[in-house]
Amino acid sequence: MAACDTCVVRNRAICAGLANDELAALNNIGRRRNLEPGEPLIWEGDESVLVANVIEGVLKLSSSTEDGREQIVGVVYPSDFIGRPFAGAAGHSVTALTEARVCVFARADFDRFASEHPKLEHKLLERTLGELDRTRKWMLLLSRKTAQEKVATFLLEMSDRLLETGCEGPTLGPLRKFDLPFSRQQVADVLGLTIETVSRQMTALKRDGIIGLPTRRSVEIVDRTALEDIAG
Amino acid sequence: MAACDTCVVRNRAICAGLANDELAALNNIGRRRNLEPGEPLIWEGDESVLVANVIEGVLKLSSSTEDGREQIVGVVYPSDFIGRPFAGAAGHSVTALTEARVCVFARADFDRFASEHPKLEHKLLERTLGELDRTRKWMLLLSRKTAQEKVATFLLEMSDRLLETGCEGPTLGPLRKFDLPFSRQQVADVLGLTIETVSRQMTALKRDGIIGLPTRRSVEIVDRTALEDIAG
DNA sequence: CGTGCACTTGAGGCACGTCAACGTTCGTGG
DNA sequence: CCACGAACGTTGACGTGCCTCAAGTGCACG
Missing domain, CATH: 2.60.120.10 (Jelly Rolls)
Structure with missing residues (x-):
């Protein structure tokens, strides 16, 4: 009890x-x-x-x-x-x-x-x-989306799911900034990609100013609309 | 009632x-x-x-x-x-x-x-x-198998599932010969491939004497062991 | 005997995988 | 505290499996 x-x-x-x-x-x-x-x-x-x-x-x-x-x-x-x-x-x-x-x-x-x-x-x-x-x-997603779409979809889903479950303390709306519970290899295993492809796509999103990558495990969604467009 | x-x-x-x-x-x-x-x-x-x-x-x-x-x-x-x-x-x-x-x-x-x-x-x-x-x-299967493995796995699964449900009348063991309820396009949609790739893989399996393709929709599994090996 | 659709076959391109080198973070012990 | 090594991540060059585009081929229909 x-x-x-x-x-x-x-x-x-x-x-x-x-x-x-x-x-x-x-x-x-x-x-x-x-x-x-x-x-x-x-x-x-x-x-x-x-x-x-x-x-x-x-x-x-x-x-x-x-x-x-x-x-x-x-x-x-x-x-x-x-x-x-x-x-x-x-x-x-x-x-x-x-x-x-x-x-x-x-x-x-x-x-x-x-x-x-x-x-x-x-x-x-x-x-x-x-x-x-x-x-x-x-x-x-696994069978029909491109690497770019996969990574974008993944980041959006993470920002939703981590919020729901309160892993990251109280915030309003989907999370803008969060720590991934995954290594790059694990992200690759979720998306059916290789570690190198995941890395390249993340870097590309960062280069385009859509996300920020302050540390290894953390992600900041800078331009959510753009990310949603890419996710398809 | x-x-x-x-x-x-x-x-x-x-x-x-x-x-x-x-x-x-x-x-x-x-x-x-x-x-x-x-x-x-x-x-x-x-x-x-x-x-x-x-x-x-x-x-x-x-x-x-x-x-x-x-x-x-x-x-x-x-x-x-x-x-x-x-x-x-x-x-x-x-x-x-x-x-x-x-x-x-x-x-x-x-x-x-x-x-x-x-x-x-x-x-x-x-x-x-x-x-x-x-x-x-x-x-x-969708994310990690090759086209060849996908098609082989698919054919084996079909021969099991069509049997279980008695769609094809009474037979013992997995079906050797059966009619696909799918067009080539639909097989492609199941496997996350294009119609051309499915067609090529089927032809390859036929060429190697592993399956037979008597008509458009029907399949005969000639060498089940070989097919299982390919399916991985 | 055409007409249309499903399927096959071929040629070429590209997205992603593979292989390899390099940079960065982190833990560990001198 | 720094030196070192291992683990993790990034970046680049290259290869290839599958997609794309396009042209047959064969079967089912009127």
């Missing part, structure tokens, strides 16, 4: 809407876990034994070909749900990008609990449907 | 597990609809007013950029679910590829019914989670 009481995502995660006694029961089968940047939580192909809620931080979902080409297939933020309930093997790895705190459940326990609590399943369904929408939108 | 009784997907679609009286209630709010090849059911960006079950046929989910580049973000088969319950606008169009029969519901009616029937929501959740897995797997 104590843990959920003070949980910052209490009203946004799938736990929202549960009564106090239900929440206590859920808390009983879960435990907190802290992750360091780069620390894996789930490995691609492993049997699905773990599900979790993100409390704090950013994590990547990634999938690789046998010969080592990697693609980041999703990025999760606080209040997002991780893992594959009700079935077999994990289709992708889950790795922390920043320091992160998650609320972990054994899948078997979670499955049972979910089956007995339709409200929780409903929340999970809404979340999964939303994630599917976002994933499909990203497919269009 | 009558309609569901004889429904071929009765035990595979999300309706599976409903008691007879529940099914009758669901049947009351739905209606059958037939679609011709190329006929649209839902338009991208429209408000989400319609959801449906596929009874027969194959449909595509597609999304486009403003300047007309299209990407097929999903393909649905009999017993699959179509549409976006519980929320706003449709993220993609839905169009019949073959003659199709679907079971359509007004979204408001369906949302209400679902909220009152946890078993149905559970089925829908399992289906959505599965679809999300498949979609993420496809992202890796």
Whole structure:
């Protein structure tokens, strides 16, 4: 009980809407876990034994070909749900990008609990449907957009998503300035590009005065309209 | 009642597990609809007013950029679910590829019914989670595989999926010979390629004796092992 | 027997990948 | 505090896989 009481995502995660006694029961089968940047939580192909809620931080979902080409297939933020309930093997790895705190459940326990609590399943369904929408939108970007459009779209999406989840403190409207939770290599893996191409496109946007790059990880959106035009 | 009784997907679609009286209630709010090849059911960006079950046929989910580049973000088969319950606008169009029969519901009616029937929501959740897995797997293909690998993977997937759904009558093991429900242009839209590249890759596979192309729409997998090797 | 559409084939160009060198930041220990 | 090395990022030269544009070819229709 104590843990959920003070949980910052209490009203946004799938736990929202549960009564106090239900929440206590859920808390009983879960435990907190802290992750360091780069620390894996789930490995691609492993049997699905773990599900979790993100409390704090950013994590990547990634999938690789046998010969080592990697693609980041999703990025999760606080209040997002991780893992594959009700079935077999994990289709992708889950790795922390920043320091992160998650609320972990054994899948078997979670499955049972979910089956007995339709409200929780409903929340999970809404979340999964939303994630599917976002994933499909990203497919269009991966296959049909140019490198320039990809990078511009990525920067805009980051400025929105980091805001929503309050990673960067209170600000009004989309963020103008923020720190990327990604290395250049990881940006490349999100966009289906190489590190060199990402670097070149970022430099080009900077040269044209559309963005600023004060430090390695930070981005400033100088001309949002221009960026939106490029994103297409 | 009558309609569901004889429904071929009765035990595979999300309706599976409903008691007879529940099914009758669901049947009351739905209606059958037939679609011709190329006929649209839902338009991208429209408000989400319609959801449906596929009874027969194959449909595509597609999304486009403003300047007309299209990407097929999903393909649905009999017993699959179509549409976006519980929320706003449709993220993609839905169009019949073959003659199709679907079971359509007004979204408001369906949302209400679902909220009152946890078993149905559970089925829908399992289906959505599965679809999300498949979609993420496809992202890796779109961004990191070569044209050759894409076409090989596509042909293998088709031979599996057409079998599962019984579109092609009873056969044992994956299909050796089947008719594509796609034109070359549509294959290109699934794989994020151009029509010319798809054509060249198909011809190359034929030249190497790995597949046969008896007619425009039909494919014969001659050397499945070789095809799997290429698919990567 | 034309007419039209889907598909194939070819020639050429370009966006992005590859390979390689260089610059910058950051941690570590002398 | 600075010296050093490793990791990360940038920049350049070059190659190539796929796209673009354009001209066939074959099949289905009246």
